[in-house]
Amino acid sequence: MGVDLQMRIGILTGGGDCPGLNPAIRGAVFRAIDYGDQCVGIVGGWQGLLSCETEPLDLAGVDEIIDRGGTILGTSRTNPFKDPALVQQTIANVAAMGLDALIAIGGDDTLGVAAKLAALGVKVVGVPKTMDNDLSGTDFTFGFDSAVSVALDASRRLKDTAQSHRRILILEVMGRHAGWVALYTGIGSGADYTLIPEVPIDWDTMVRQVMTAYKRKKYAFVVVSEGVEVTRATSEELDDFGHMLLQDRGVGPEVARILEEKTGISTRSATIGHIQRGGSPTLFDRILGSRVGVKAIEMIHSGEFGKMAALRGTEVIAIPLTEAVGTLKTVPQEWVDLLRVFSK
Numbered sequence: 260m261g262v263d264l265q266m267r268i269g270i271l272t273g274g275g276d277c278p279g280l281n282p283a284i285r286g287a288v289f290r291a292i293d294y295g296d297q298c299v300g301i302v303g304g305w306q307g308l309l310s311c312e313t314e315p316l317d318l319a320g321v322d323e324i325i326d327r328g329g330t331i332l333g334t335s336r337t338n339p340f341k342d343p344a345l346v347q348q349t350i351a352n353v354a355a356m357g358l359d360a361l362i363a364i365g366g367d368d369t370l371g372v373a374a375k376l377a378a379l380g381v382k383v384v385g386v387p388k389t390m391d392n393d394l395s396g397t398d399f400t401f402g403f404d405s406a407v408s409v410a411l412d413a414s415r416r417l418k419d420t421a422q423s424h425r426r427i428l429i430l431e432v433m434g435r436h437a438g439w440v441a442l443y444t445g446i447g448s449g450a451d452y453t454l455i456p457e458v459p460i461d462w463d464t465m466v467r468q469v470m471t472a473y474k475r476k477k478y479a480f481v482v483v484s485e486g487v488e489v490t491r492a493t494s495e496e497l498d499d500f501g502h503m504l505l506q507d508r509g510v511g512p513e514v515a516r517i518l519e520e521k522t523g524i525s526t527r528s529a530t531i532g533h534i535q536r537g538g539s540p541t542l543f544d545r546i547l548g549s550r551v552g553v554k555a556i557e558m559i560h561s562g563e564f565g566k567m568a569a570l571r572g573t574e575v576i577a578i579p580l581t582e583a584v585g586t587l588k589t590v591p592q593e594w595v596d597l598l599r600v601f602s603k
């Protein structure tokens with residue numbers, strides 16, 4: 260069914276920010292102009308729909324944001340489905356704001372809300388983003404390439420100092436409960452060992468391989484995902500979507516402490532944290548963000564609501580939001596096998 264009327268389209272970004280959000284917003288606004296649509300920025304994710312906080316989104320406002328990190332619309336981790344009254348308020352506000360359709364740009368949480376709203380009749384399409392690359396249904400999300408590029412730069416710096424001091428250096432990266440960021444950082448930086456949440460820590464193997472590398476090079480470099488389970492790593496704090504906050508668990512320092520104890524070699528750790536989420540998007544993320552932003556507008560005009568613009572191979576296609584949310588895309592065994600090839 261085609262929907263070719265000029266529309267008023269709300270755009271929001273939810274969840275953790277990442278490079279690529281601004282190119283996606285820009286892509287949507289540029290394509291909307293072709294259809295004669297009017298875009299409205301909803302400020303601060305789903306929170307902005309509850310408070311009706313908006314800002315105009317026009318060509319002048321987005322023209323120069325292709326290379327800017329973060330999101331010009333702001334973001335939050337607000338979950339309207341925490342309370343049925345908030346769901347009703349969200350739906351009522353879509354009508355009150357005169358929105359014909361909504362573009363929700365986000366990860367599993369934001370798009371999970373979008374999927375539920377679509378099931379309740381809201382005309383919403385999704386655009387996938389997350390630096391964690393853990394969203395199902397799409398080969399990659401923008402934000403990931405930029406985050407790993409920053410981690411690679413940090414790795415190079417840490418290897419320099421590790422080499423100079425003949426130390427073991429640990430880099431803790433983000434990524435939540437999926438190991439993609441650590442995996443790509445580990446392989447891309449030439450790390451001697453990489454810990455990801457999908458594989459329980461085998462201390463004996465790790466110590467053996469780190470020592471082998473150390474004997475050969477007089478230093479060793481290890482990448483650790485924030486989501487791995489180490490004995491003393493604890494945090495009970497949860498966000499609006501029920502996710503444990505991982506950044507204060509101290510996984511990197513704890514792995515460093517244990518490795519130093521087991522190897523007798525001076526070991527230091529560095530946690531890259533939110534530095535990974537900022538900065539100018541890489542070329543890959545600029546292009547992917549632009550493509551999925553454009554696709555979202557086209558999906559609205561072809562009436563493909565309740566769907567998400569997904570990257571499959573080299574194509575951007577519309578897939579049901581329900582295929583993307585609910586089950587995280589974790590690192591499969593074939594990638595774990597590949598990682599092992601580079602631990603020598």
Ligand code: F6P
Pocket residue numbers: 275389390391433434435485505506536
């Ligand atoms: O989901 C993206 C992410 O950066 C995770 O890798 C990390 O665990 C989390 O967000 C941090 O969340 P916040 O910015 O709310 O501290």
